[in-house]
Amino acid sequence: xxxxxxxxxxxxxxxxxxxxxxxxxxxxxxxxxxxxxxxxxxxxxxxxxxxxxxxxxxxxxxxxxxxxxxxxxxxxxxxxxxxxxxxxxxxxxxxxxxxxxxxxxxxxxxxxxxxxxxx
Amino acid sequence: xxxxxxxxxxxxxxxxxxxxxxxxxxxxxxxxxxxxxxxxxxxxxxxxxxxxxxxxxxxxxxxxxxxxxxxxxxxxxxxxxxxxxxxxxxxxxxxxxxxxxxxxxxxxxxxxxxxxxxxxxxxxxxxxxxxxxxxxxxxxxxxxxxxxxxxxxxxxxxxxxxxxxxxxxxxxxxxxxxxxxxxxxxxxxxxxxxxxxxxxxxxxxxxxxxxxxxxxxxxxxxxxxxxxxxxxxxxxxxxxxxxxxxxxxxxxxxxxxxxxxxxxxxxxxxxxxxxxxxxxxxxxxxxxxxxxxxxxxxxxxxxxxxxxxxxxxxxxxxxxxxxxxxxxxxxxxxxxxxxxxxxxxxxxxxxxxxxxxxxxxxxxxxxxxxxxxxxxxxxxxxxxxxxxxxxxxxxxxxxxxxxxxxxxxxxxxxxxxxxxxxxxxxxxxxxxxxxxxxxxxxxxxxxxxxxxxxxxxxxxxxxxxxxxxxxxxxxxxxxxxxxxxxxxxxxxxxxxxxxxxxxxxxxxxxxxxxxxxxxxxxxxxxxxxxxxxxxxxxxxxxxxxxxxxxxxxxxxxxxxxxxxxxxxxxxxxxxxxxxxxxxxxxxxxxxxxxxxxxxxxxxxxxxxxxxxxxxxxxxxxxxxxxxxxxxxxxxxxxxxxxxxxxxxxxxxxxxxxxxxxxxxxxxxxxxxxxxxxxxxxxxxxxxxxxxxxxxxxxxxxxxxxxx
Numbered sequence: 001x002x003x004x005x006x007x008x009x010x011x012x013x014x015x016x017x018x019x020x021x022x023x024x025x026x027x028x029x030x031x032x033x034x035x036x037x038x039x040x041x042x043x044x045x046x047x048x049x050x051x052x053x054x055x056x057x058x059x060x061x062x063x064x065x066x067x068x069x070x071x072x073x074x075x076x077x078x079x080x081x082x083x084x085x086x087x088x089x090x091x092x093x094x095x096x097x098x099x100x101x102x103x104x105x106x107x108x109x110x111x112x113x114x115x116x117x118x119x
Numbered sequence: 120x121x122x123x124x125x126x127x128x129x130x131x132x133x134x135x136x137x138x139x140x141x142x143x144x145x146x147x148x149x150x151x152x153x154x155x156x157x158x159x160x161x162x163x164x165x166x167x168x169x170x171x172x173x174x175x176x177x178x179x180x181x182x183x184x185x186x187x188x189x190x191x192x193x194x195x196x197x198x199x200x201x202x203x204x205x206x207x208x209x210x211x212x213x214x215x216x217x218x219x220x221x222x223x224x225x226x227x228x229x230x231x232x233x234x235x236x237x238x239x240x241x242x243x244x245x246x247x248x249x250x251x252x253x254x255x256x257x258x259x260x261x262x263x264x265x266x267x268x269x270x271x272x273x274x275x276x277x278x279x280x281x282x283x284x285x286x287x288x289x290x291x292x293x294x295x296x297x298x299x300x301x302x303x304x305x306x307x308x309x310x311x312x313x314x315x316x317x318x319x320x321x322x323x324x325x326x327x328x329x330x331x332x333x334x335x336x337x338x339x340x341x342x343x344x345x346x347x348x349x350x351x352x353x354x355x356x357x358x359x360x361x362x363x364x365x366x367x368x369x370x371x372x373x374x375x376x377x378x379x380x381x382x383x384x385x386x387x388x389x390x391x392x393x394x395x396x397x398x399x400x401x402x403x404x405x406x407x408x409x410x411x412x413x414x415x416x417x418x419x420x421x422x423x424x425x426x427x428x429x430x431x432x433x434x435x436x437x438x439x440x441x442x443x444x445x446x447x448x449x450x451x452x453x454x455x456x457x458x459x460x461x462x463x464x465x466x467x468x469x470x471x472x473x474x475x476x477x478x479x480x481x482x483x484x485x486x487x488x489x490x491x492x493x494x495x496x497x498x499x500x501x502x503x504x505x506x507x508x509x510x511x512x513x514x515x516x517x518x519x520x521x522x523x524x525x526x527x528x529x530x531x532x533x534x535x536x537x538x539x540x541x542x543x544x545x546x547x548x549x550x551x552x553x554x555x556x557x558x559x560x561x562x563x564x565x566x567x568x569x570x571x572x573x574x575x576x577x578x579x580x581x582x583x584x585x586x587x588x589x590x591x592x593x594x595x596x597x598x599x600x601x602x603x604x605x606x607x608x609x610x611x612x613x614x615x616x617x618x619x620x621x622x623x624x625x626x627x628x629x630x631x632x633x634x635x636x637x638x639x640x641x642x643x644x645x646x647x648x649x650x651x652x653x654x655x656x657x658x659x660x661x662x663x664x665x666x667x668x669x670x671x672x673x674x675x676x677x678x679x680x681x682x683x684x685x686x687x688x689x690x691x692x693x694x695x696x697x698x699x700x701x702x703x704x705x706x707x708x709x710x711x712x713x714x715x716x717x718x719x720x721x722x723x724x725x726x727x728x729x730x731x732x733x734x735x736x737x738x739x740x741x742x743x744x745x746x747x748x749x750x751x752x753x754x755x756x757x758x759x760x761x762x763x764x765x766x767x768x769x770x771x772x773x774x775x776x777x778x779x780x781x782x783x784x785x786x787x788x789x790x791x792x793x794x795x796x797x798x799x800x801x802x803x804x805x806x807x808x809x810x811x812x813x814x815x816x817x818x819x820x821x822x823x824x825x826x
Contacts, residue, residue, distance in 0.1 A: 027284060030320035038315060059291060060284065060320050063312055067324075071315040095291050097305030097327060104309060104410060105403075114309075 004029040005053075006036050016046040018082075022053030025061035033061075037068050047072055052083030057092050065113060070106035081111050131176045133443070135221055138165045142214050144509040146207055147516065153202035162210070163192045169217065180230075181220050187239045188213045191246060206245055211513070213238045270301070272359035272423055273340060275329040276380070278352040281322035288347055290323060296343045301333030304422045306415035326352075328380075328415040330422045332359070359423050373398050376416040383408055446539065449500055456489075456496045457687060457779035463489045464777070464800035490777070493687055501683075502542055504582045504589070505533030510546075511553055511580060518557050525564050525575040526557055532582035537589050541681055544661055545591070548654045552593045552677055553578060555651075560597030560675060570672065572596065588663075588705070591679040600669040602626050627667040631655040662703075662794060664761070664811060690797075692776040692805065693756060693769040695739055696748050699805035701778050701797060702767065706758040706810060710772050713753045727755055727766055736766030737817050742792075760810045767810065778807065791816045 005022040017040060021033065041047055049065070051057075072079040085093075093099060093114065100114040142165040149158045166189040174182035188210060194200040216238055219230040275297070279290055297303050305327060312324045331340065337355060344353055377383035387407055399417060402408040463485055470482035508530045519526040537545070561567075561576035568574050579594040602623065609615045609629045621629075633652040658665045662682050669675035682688065690701035711729060713736075726733045736755050740746070748770075755766035778797040787793065792813040793806050 027321055034315065034318065034320050059289070059323060059325065063324055064315075064318065064320055066309055067312050067315045067318045070312065074314070092291075095294065096325070097294065097307040097329075098309075100411070100414065105406060 004032060006033060008036070008040055012046065015044055016048070017041065017044045018048040018050065020050040020053070024056040025051070025054050025064075026056060026058040027060035030060040030064045034064055034068075037064075041068075041072055041077065044077060046078040046080070048080045048082050050083040051081070051089065052086065055086055055088050057089050059096060062093065062096060062098065062113075069113070070104065073106045081113060085113075128176050130443070131172055131178070132221060132225060134172065135169050135181075135217075138169050139214055139218055139221075140506065140509060141165055142169075143211070143513060146210055146214070147509070147512045149202055150204070150207050150516075156196075159192070159196050159202070163189065163196050166192060178220075178224060181217060181224075184213070184220065184235055184239070185217060188242060191242045194246060200246065203245070206242075209238055209241045209245070213242070270332055270334050270426060271336075271357060272330060272332040272426055273337065274354075274356050274358045274380075274419060275331060275340065276327070276352070276354040277329060277344070278326035279323055279347065280350050281319070281324060283323050283347065283350050285321055286350065288350070290325070290327075293343055293347070294327065294329070297329060297331055297340070300335050300339055300343070301331055302422070302426075303332075304330045304418040306411065306418050308409075308411045308415070310409045310411065328412075328419070330358070330419040332422060332426045358419070359426065373413070373416055373420060376419055377402075377408060377412065380416070382412050382416075449539075453496055453500065456493050459489055460493060460687060460777050460779050461798050461800070465802075466800075468800035493777070497538070497683075497687065500539045501536035502539050503534050504537050504542055504545075504591070505530075505535075507542055507546055507549065508533050508580060511549065514550065514553060515557060515578060518554065519561075522557065523563065524557065524561055526561055527575055527577050528553075529577055529579045530581065531579070535582040535584060535589055536683075537582075537681065538683060541661055541683075544657065545679075545681065548657045548679070549580075549591070549593070551650060551654050553580070556593060556595040556597065556675070560595040560599075562598055585680070588680050588682050591681060592676055593679075594674065594676045596674040599671040599673055599675050600627060600630075600667070601671060605629055623668070624666075627669060630667075631665070659812075662809075666761075688778050688780065690776050690778040690807070691756065692773040692799075693754070693767075694771040694773055695743065695769050696745050698743070698745065699773070699799060699803060700739070700769070701776060701805050701807050702756060702758065702810065703807075704775060706760065708757045708759055708764060711755050711757065711766075713755045713768060715751055729757065729764075734764050734766050736768055737813060738768040740768065740770075742813070742817065758810050760814050765810070765814055767808075767813075776805075778805075780807065 003023050004025060005020075007020045009018045009020070010016065011018065019037070019040075025033065049068075051065070054061075069079050098114045100112065103112040103115060142162060145158050145161045145165065149155065149162065152158060166185055170182050170185040170189055173179075173185065191200070191206070192210075195202060195206070200206075212234075216230060216235050219227070220235075222228070223230045277290075277293070279288075283290065294303075294305055297305075306329075307325045307327050309325065311326065312318070318324075333339070337357070340355055344351065374383065374388040378385055378388055383402075399413045402413055403410045463482075467482045467486055470478040473479075512528050512530075515526055515528040556578050561578070562570070564574035567576065577596050579592070581590075581592045581594070583590050605626055606615070606621070606629075609626075609632075610617055612632075614629060614632055615621065630651050631654075655665055658679055658681070664680045666678045666680070667675060668678075689704040691704050691707050693700050693702060709729075711727065713727060717727065721727070725736050725738065727736050728734075734755075734757060736757075740749065750770050753768050753770060754772050755768050756772065757764050757766045776797075776799075780795045781797060782788075782795055783790070783793065792809055794809040794812075795807040796804050797807060799805055
């Protein structure tokens, strides 16, 4: 898979959104995901992001997910990760030096991508 | 006295010789496991050390030559080249070339330069499309040496401008380049990542703190960032220069690191410190410093601590707990201990005669100490036999290639220790025996296949302890000895008559007869025996025994039994009239009495009844023609000789004796049955008997008498 696939599933009376991304999340298509996130998250209370099918991620991709995470958390929406992270993504995260033991100040207690929070 | 410079050169030669033999072993092992990275590294390290110290002591030719070989192995180490048979052949040749260069420098014949050139160009041809890199080895080696000592740590803050990725630069690849320089701790900071609606996906909002411990200089780090110099904020500072005193293992406190980095003001730090909680946690709780910053500082602390720890522990491990002593000094020490043992025997004897309790107590104390001293001294000369084994691997490899046979050498018990002199003297006989096994024992691959054996033959060389001896076995799965052929040869040469009945052992022993070998070799049949008499003599000179067992079609086993040491042995002292003799204590099984009545009961045959079993004996009085003062009751010392129990009749058994072996003078050297002499406490000489040879010579005389 070399393209980015985004699929949105709305549940719980239109307050929960599950976003599943698959394929390649890189600088070339990060803008596409950004538009999607900006357009769909505002009306939700609970957002779940499943990146288990992402097999390639670069700095721009990570940056985008991080930004989405803290933006939604700051707006008092639940932002969660589900699914297992692929090995390729895990090693990309450690190559950038993003593994963490503690979550950032935007995130009180929820799983964090950098803590390996989704399993 | 030699100058320090000369001494250092001598040390270098010794070390290089050791390294070269290690190199050979590693190369041969590598042939079996070509993928083994450990082995490849070992080869590389050996080369590197030979080169480096060679250049240091002025062996420029060796350094230069080794450098070329090392360059090739560097490629192998980096996975750019495969280990091939051809490569190993050339490297082994290169190793021999270095050996001859080393010998040339010690006054030996000059090394063949053309040969060296041939090896180098051969190696370079093997290299994958890389032009030979010309470097001056001297500079490299000294530079390497210096850098190995100095491992410096740098703190790097790398903050690229947001547009950096638009220019095609991937910051991650820069990080990876840094990782190649040394051990590296990377922490990315997220605090500049903006809210989603403000985020420009193509911009980079991360920045990094990196702590790098490297042997390379600051220039190497700057080189990594050379193309992004104008597109980033870069701050490199030395935080550990490798020369910090060893007791200062702890690195700076977390707060100090943050203040130093400018992430925290000193005022804030003191405020927090006064709160007496874990500093990092409080900082995050209070929201003064973001968690990522704390984490990054912690990583730095961790890394430097680890580096410092490594630095303090390695020198201790490196200072090996051994020293080098010239062999002749050790020999001298052993001789002195030998004299001391003799003097101590004298002292014990005098003390016994005086019947003075005080002197007896002192004599016993001296005896105890000297026996301990003797054991320790002899132990110092012990070396593992494995060093010889590795030489044979090479022998088998070269010889089997020459003969077109496929042979593996297996070894076991390489750690078995033997006296240094014994190992040296064992070398030639072993070479001979292994050659024999390869040449005559193992068959050609097609013959082996036809006989239903694997085409690859196996020669097994093993060593193990057995009492005060070491058993060295050479086993092959070849054709085995042809008994009929040996017998026919022996009859032809008049060694035995047509109707002589011989057991397997006796038949095999025929091949040790002098002159037997040459005839066998001329007919070029599979029988062993190329100079086997020489082998036997050499083993006997070591007071050892040699034993053959063989089965036609399945192979032969040759067992050498070698005493652990040559200098001092435990013996049983016996007396006949006024003459003293000693017998090796390890062979003694028991002592019984022999009365005139016993002799009469046996009707003049030399047989004694021992618990219902007939034991043959040799009367040493008759053998040495001593006629005076025959006592009524004699003693039979029963020894195990070649797996049989044989008695030796003497007048009296005196007791155990520590025997310092003295060689006999030239006139007496070839007396059969006497292997040496020793000096007793009171100065009398006692002859050391060789039971095996005595039995043989008695058997021979009887054969002559009775046909």
